[in-house]
Structure formats: C-alpha cells, structure tokens
Amino acid sequence: MKFTVVGAGAMGYRYGVLLQDAGNQVEFVDTWKPNVEKVRQQGGVFVSRDHQNRQLVPVKLFYPEEYHGNPDVWIFFTKQMQLADFLKRTAHCFNDQQYALTCMNGMGHVEKLLKYFKPAKLLAGTALVATVLNGPGDVDFIGARGAGTMNLANYTEKPDEMTHKVVAELKKAQFNPNLTTNFMGTLMAKVVFNSVVNTLCTLFEITMGEFASYSGADELSRQLINEAYDVCERAGVQMLNTRQAELDSINYVSKVANPLHYPSMYQDMSHNRPTEVDYINGYLVKLGQKYNYAATTHAFLTHLVHLAEHTRQQNAVKTHNK
Structure with missing residues (x-):
C-alpha cells in the first residue's frame, strides 16, 4: 500500500518509518525548511529508540508545492493550527479515491479534512504512542517496538474493505490498532x-x-x-x-x-x-x-x-x- 505522511514531525516520522519497515511505500510532506533540508542533506532521518541505537533511515521528503504523488492513504500528523495551511498547499494532489487517516491531538481537524475528503474515506482516531523529535531529521521512538496502542473509526462508522486493509497494515507495523464504530467517542x-x-x-x-x-x-x-x-x-x-x-x-x-x-x-x-x-x-x-x-x-x-x-x-x- 502507498502512504503519504503530511507533517514529518515526531508522530509523522514514527508512523511513516514503521509502515515503511512493514513493506509499504511511504513518502513524506513537510513545510519546516530546516527539517526538509536536513533530511535531504543526510539522506534520511536519524531514528533512535529510547535514546539508543541511532541509525539513518532513508526517506523521501517533499515540500507541499513540489509533491505530486498519488497515495492510497494520506496520513495527517500536523499541529491543529497548521493543518489548514498544509491542506491548502497540498490540495493539488487530492482526489476522490484517496483515504485520509489522522490521529492528531485535540479537536478541530475533522471539519478541515472533510472539506477535501469524502466522509466515507475519512479515518480518524487516537494514538497512545510516545515519540520525541530531537531536532530536524532526528527522531526518538519512546518505548519498545510494539509498545503503545491506537483506536480508529470511520467518520461514517461503517468500516469498508479499504478500512480493514489499512488496519491490517497498521497491525503489521505493530501499532496495535483497535477499530471501533464510535467516531466521536x-x-x-x-x-x-x-x-x-x-x-x-x-x-x-x-x-x-x-x-x-x-x-x-x-x-x-x-x-x-x-x-x-x-x-x-x-x-x-x-x-x-x-x-x-x-x-x-x-x-x-x-x-x-x-x-x-x-x-x-x-x-x-x-x-x-x-x-x-x-x-x-x-x-x-x-x-x-x-x-x-x-x-x-x-x-x-x-x-x-x-x-x-x-x-x-x-x-x-x-x-x-x-
């Protein structure tokens, strides 16, 4: 499956890197220039786990305006106050066949995402996963591999075949997803x-x-x-x-x-x-x-x-x- 992660911060890197490790094609989009340029300079993002075993993981990272990919699923991990700008700058790549997945903190993102994606193709949830961005192109995954859990649901509360495929890939990446039919809860x-x-x-x-x-x-x-x-x-x-x-x-x-x-x-x-x-x-x-x-x-x-x-x-x- 092809994923594009919008917002290459702590959680964006964690989801993208682990989905990539699980055999998926993953690309990243970000607007923070020091991050983008550092990743390009060093050829990827440095990943540690609990401050140990720091290693360079090759990733493809783009600015919104230069990105022209067509993923099966967009994964949004921006800050709430940044999302509207990210969406506007990346909208040239959106189409009616794509799904959107987000586990952003707080509330306010759902309404913004529904302006660009069909309700039946919006998956949202929560992630109890600890990650720290040490600096541009440098992230630390907190907890052993497989630590943490997540809950997610379709906006329509009617999981379709694609939703189950996404959940299967999240399981392979060891995010321990729990699919619910209670969106707001x-x-x-x-x-x-x-x-x-x-x-x-x-x-x-x-x-x-x-x-x-x-x-x-x-x-x-x-x-x-x-x-x-x-x-x-x-x-x-x-x-x-x-x-x-x-x-x-x-x-x-x-x-x-x-x-x-x-x-x-x-x-x-x-x-x-x-x-x-x-x-x-x-x-x-x-x-x-x-x-x-x-x-x-x-x-x-x-x-x-x-x-x-x-x-x-x-x-x-x-x-x-x-």
Whole structure:
C-alpha cells in the first residue's frame, strides 16, 4: 500500500518509518525548511529508540508545492493550527479515491479534512504512542517496538474493505490498532486523556511518571475527567471508556508504559512554540458552553497554559534585550 505522511514531525516520522519497515511505500510532506533540508542533506532521518541505537533511515521528503504523488492513504500528523495551511498547499494532489487517516491531538481537524475528503474515506482516531523529535531529521521512538496502542473509526462508522486493509497494515507495523464504530467517542477519549496529562505535565515541566507519583494525582485526574465526561454526556457523545477506565488508562500510560516521557505539549512549550491547549482543554470548554455547562477547571487550565506561554515570551524578550 502507498502512504503519504503530511507533517514529518515526531508522530509523522514514527508512523511513516514503521509502515515503511512493514513493506509499504511511504513518502513524506513537510513545510519546516530546516527539517526538509536536513533530511535531504543526510539522506534520511536519524531514528533512535529510547535514546539508543541511532541509525539513518532513508526517506523521501517533499515540500507541499513540489509533491505530486498519488497515495492510497494520506496520513495527517500536523499541529491543529497548521493543518489548514498544509491542506491548502497540498490540495493539488487530492482526489476522490484517496483515504485520509489522522490521529492528531485535540479537536478541530475533522471539519478541515472533510472539506477535501469524502466522509466515507475519512479515518480518524487516537494514538497512545510516545515519540520525541530531537531536532530536524532526528527522531526518538519512546518505548519498545510494539509498545503503545491506537483506536480508529470511520467518520461514517461503517468500516469498508479499504478500512480493514489499512488496519491490517497498521497491525503489521505493530501499532496495535483497535477499530471501533464510535467516531466521536474514539476521538474524545484522547482529548480527555491529553486534557489531564499533557496540560498538567506541561505546566509543571514534569514527566508523566513524575505526575503519577504525586499522591494527589488521582484526585486531580478525576476532577478533570469528571468535568470532561459531564460535557460529553451533554453533547450526546458515547465515550469508549467509563470514567474509571479513563483514569486507569492515564495511570497505566504514566506509570508503566511511558513514565519518562514529556508530552508533546511540553515539547512545544519548551521550544517556545504555540501549544494546542485551545484544541484540547479549550475545546472541552467551548463544547460545554454549547450545552450551557461551564467546564471551569478546564477553562482555568487553558488560561494557565496561555499565561505560561506569555511568561516565556516575555522572558525571551528580556533576555534578548540584555
């Protein structure tokens, strides 16, 4: 099968490289010039696993405007705020026969993708897979091969033959995919997960394991989970997990699967890049408002993340002016 990965960042590289290893034809599209030029200079991307066994993996990486491929499946792993631009710049390659797959963090991407792909050909889900982009052309896969899981669903909630073929390739690449027929519930499970772990670890600049080791971690998690589930219930979203199962998932990933991992929001914050908090906690706040429910804790955390961003920007200006 032929895949094209849009967004050659941490997760884009992980999905693309492992699908390539599984025997698929894979190409990458990215807009970050240092990344594209570094990959071309060194002839591929350097891949490590848990900071070890760094090796160069040959990949084909293009800017959107120069790409003219025709994949069976597009895989989208951009930041939420970057997706619209990526789609516009790559649209000359889209056609009615292609499928789109995405496991991006947060919410807001589905509506954008539906402007270019048929509902029956849109697959979306969540990935509990930890990966770090060390720099241009240099990525670190966290966890042993086969670690992590993912859930995905058709937008129409009616899996077709092509969907099962995609799932089969994801299994070969050891992503442990779980195909569901609950589209919104599948996506919202990761939103709730990220609204706890990503946000709190980012604010306190700690790993997932350090968060989980705090004696009050479960109480913090429950407050955020309960508020998020209250929102989803009012919006008519049937969640995949019970509230307790969601807490258990947070604890398992934080304590067992990836205790040394800094979430992607922390990685953005630490590099002074905009975070996706508006598409995670902020999304829950806006969804609650539609149904006259005030998700006050999520609103408070959204403001705290933006305050942290603002503070870092102010400190950067002060340092520059010294």
